[in-house]
Amino acid sequence: MEDAVDVLKAIGEPTRMRLLILLSQSDLTVSDLTDILGQSQPRISRHLKLLADAGLIERYQEGAWAYFRSIKEGRNANLLRQIIEGLSRDDKILSHDHERLVSVKETRAAKAQEYFSLNAESWEEIRRHHVPEERVEKELCNIIGSAPINSLLDLGTGTGRILELLQGQYRRGLGVDASHRMLTIARDKLDKAGITHASVRQGDIFNLSFERQSFDLIIIHQVLHFLYDPAPAIKEATKMLSPGGRMVVIDFAPHDLDYLRSDFAHARLGFPHETVAEWMKSQGLDVEKISDLTPQNEQDQKLTVTIWMGKDPRLLIAEQSESGLARV
Structure with a gap:
């Protein structure tokens, strides 16, 4: 009271x-x-x-x-x-506030569209080289399943697509990106979709300023290939996982498109299965799933996308310990 x-x-x-x-x-x-x-x-x-x-x-x-x-x-x-x-939604003052809020959101949308228009050509160039995003999203949803998600952390959220895709599953969502302009786009997309249980923040993937062990699903989508040394990012992300939580990494398999380094700032040309798996294992995660999304025919020059899923085993260990004590 x-x-x-x-x-x-x-x-x-x-x-x-x-x-x-x-x-x-x-x-x-x-x-x-x-x-x-x-x-x-x-x-x-x-x-x-x-x-x-x-x-x-x-x-x-x-x-x-x-x-x-x-x-x-x-x-x-x-x-x-x-x-x-x-x-009451008929209150004149609140109605006026809502109209002004819509105007602010429209201004955001205009800025987001301006940035998107200036960079759309380079974005489409990258998308042209890997398997369709629809296939990636479908496989991601298959891997994480349909169970409710208490708290989702999307690292390198970009335009906020993951927050939009999984909006019906998580109770609380947070997207992090280093680019203020990308966050402008993400906020606009969340506003238009009416998603109020998610927000986005500017942040450093190597130094996250959130409470540890507070997210039960962390997704790192097409981020690691921009990092010269991704292992510390995996380490930092693992600190945010709650007991029993899961981490999903989505990135390219090894490829030889070297121009992506100079033209699109790619620091790494994809990752073998064992590389990302070892980064996860070194932080105590059990690697439960590795899935490759390959081009659908041999003539297709698109890049293969790989999805890794690791799980924090602490909840299982605790349950096993309690079960053992009960038997004694």
């Missing part, structure tokens, strides 16, 4: 309530919120600090920009959700 009273005190002001409603729909900056609410930056910042101090919103840095979003887990999140859902 005391927690509920504290929450109600924190949101018991019109501007803070409006902020919470907006941040429940999208990750936004102070500048975004200033444009939407038509209030000064110091005033918005002060309200955001009060909400953050009350543990109702999260703040994360992306280069020079700070983004805010409402909390998605815990009792306070459930209470906030009930309060927001109980508000």
Whole structure:
């Protein structure tokens, strides 16, 4: 009851309530919120600090920009959700806020489309050289199965496609990428798909700033070939796996298209089965699946894509230990 009273005190002001409603729909900056609410930056910042101090919103840095979003887990999140859902959508102020939010998202979309248009030719050149993405996604879904996923971490999220593909399975999704421009595209895609249980952050795959052992599925899709030394990235990702969690790596099999180094910044020309498997095993993961997606005919010059899946054995070990103690 005391927690509920504290929450109600924190949101018991019109501007803070409006902020919470907006941040429940999208990750936004102070500048975004200033444009939407038509209030000064110091005033918005002060309200955001009060909400953050009350543990109702999260703040994360992306280069020079700070983004805010409402909390998605815990009792306070459930209470906030009930309060927001109980508000009338016919309220004139909230309707105006929603219209302004749509405008902000449209601006994001325009920036994303501009970047995509400038780089579409190079992207299509890469896609032309490997098996169709539809085959890769279908095999990925077959490998991870249909069981619910509590928390998903997508490293090198790019345009956020994995978060979009698996949106119906995970309860909480997080995409990480080093490129601010790619994250602009990803946010636009999540907005258009109405995906509010996932967000994206700028981050370093070698130095992740998240709570350890907090994700039960980690996907590293077409990232390792950009790294001169991918092993430390596997090591860092493994620290994020919860007991019994799984890691899926998707990348190219060995190939000889050397121009991908100079023209598209590929540091590695694919990986043999045993290389990625050994990186996983060295971090204590059991390699449960390796799947090759090869060209469908000999004349096809497309690259083979390989999928590796490793599993953290700690949950199984714990269950076996408990079972053994029970028998004694």
